[in-house]
Each structure stands twice: as C-alpha cells, then as structure tokens.
Amino acid sequence: MMIIYKEFSFDAAHFLPNVPEGHKCRRLHGHTYLLKVCVAGEAKAHEQWVMDYGDLKAVVKPVVDELDHKYLNDIKGLENPTAEKVIFWIWQRLKPALPQLKRIELKETPGSGVIYEE
Template sequence: MPKMRIYKEFKFDSAHWLPNVPPTHKCANMHGHTYTIEIHVEDELHPELGWVLDYNDLRNIVEPLVVMLDHKVLNEIPGLENPTAEHIALWLWGKIRPDLPQLAQVVVKENPSNVCIYCGG
C-alpha cells in the first residue's frame, strides 16, 4: 500500500512572554499570538477505507489540547513555562504521540513568517 501524509490545521489565541530573554527584548513582555498548528500523520493508505486516518479521529485527539491552550497564558501551563514555538511543538508532540504513533510532524506558526517544524527524535 502507498504511504501518504495528511495533516489537520487548528487555531488558538494565547498570551505569553519569554522569561529567559534579556529584559530589554520585546518578547520579555506579555504579548499574544493567533497560533496555527498543523498536526501531520503518515501511514499506509488503508486498503478498504481509502484513507490514512479519519480526520475526525485526529480532531478528537488534538482538540482537547487546543482547548487547554486557547485564550490562556501559556506560561501558566505545566511544561510551557518558557513557551517558545519550539517548546510548544515539543509539548504538543509529547501529548499527541502516545495516542497517535503515526504522528510525523508538528508545525507551530506564531504568524505566517515565524514557524517551527518538529519531526520527532
């Protein structure tokens, strides 16, 4: 069977600051983003169903995490005390991977030009 990759996109709004940057850095101040995340799944095409994974199953795994992040201060969430895009990607991977071994990639976009891509490992 051919191997394919699908992804589903989610959005949430959150505030944060970066505690480890110099106090003069603009990100040392509380600010917010409308984040877009992509959750990529790679697997063989199911021979009967004709898909890699039901998009609703993917949504059911990821949506509770989005609810945890939406309209929150990310620094207050355990594991996100230093909520860079990179740490958000790692946090999402750690939460999703146990339920979704086919997870291939997590993309975190603070905006269209600031993007982190994590592929595990």
C-alpha cells in the same frame, strides 16, 4: 506512504522571561497560533484513506483546548514558552494517542514558526 494533515488554530498570551531586558518578547503579548498535525501511513484498503480527519480532530482538539485563550506561562512545563518548547509540549501529548504522528508545525506569526518531526 502518504502523509495527511489537519490544521488547528488557538490564541494564547505569553512572555519570555529568559530574553534580555528590553527585548519585545519579554513583555506580555499574544499570538494566534496555527498548528498543522501530520500523520503518515498507507491508505487502508476498505476506506482508501490513511485516517479519518474526524478521528484526528478528536485526538488533537483536547490538546489545543488546553492552550486556547490561556496564559502559557502558567501551564506546567511551559514556564518559558518559546515556540520550540510549546511544540515539544504538544508533541508529547499527541504521540501516545497518535502512533502514526509524523510531524507537527507551529506558526506564531504568518512568517515565523517551528517544525518538530521524528
């Protein structure tokens, strides 16, 4: 089995209402998120690839567009938009259209992120 991936980025603002008063994430702030979407499978005999990257982009981009330049706290299901909650929200939207989805990674900063996989 092979795993291929494609990366996407989006910018969004949020705050975390459930952290203690005085915590820096309780204030409104933003991130440039980096999303890495990984799909798994065998290379198809004719094309010699797992999936066309253009097809992968066609599935992922509309989900990313729902988040790009948005205030995450206003999106249904993301009222407390931790990285863990955002990645699960993304997974739930991608999995029905991408049954071969294996793993997604979401970075909030260059050094901090979360991974979700089956």
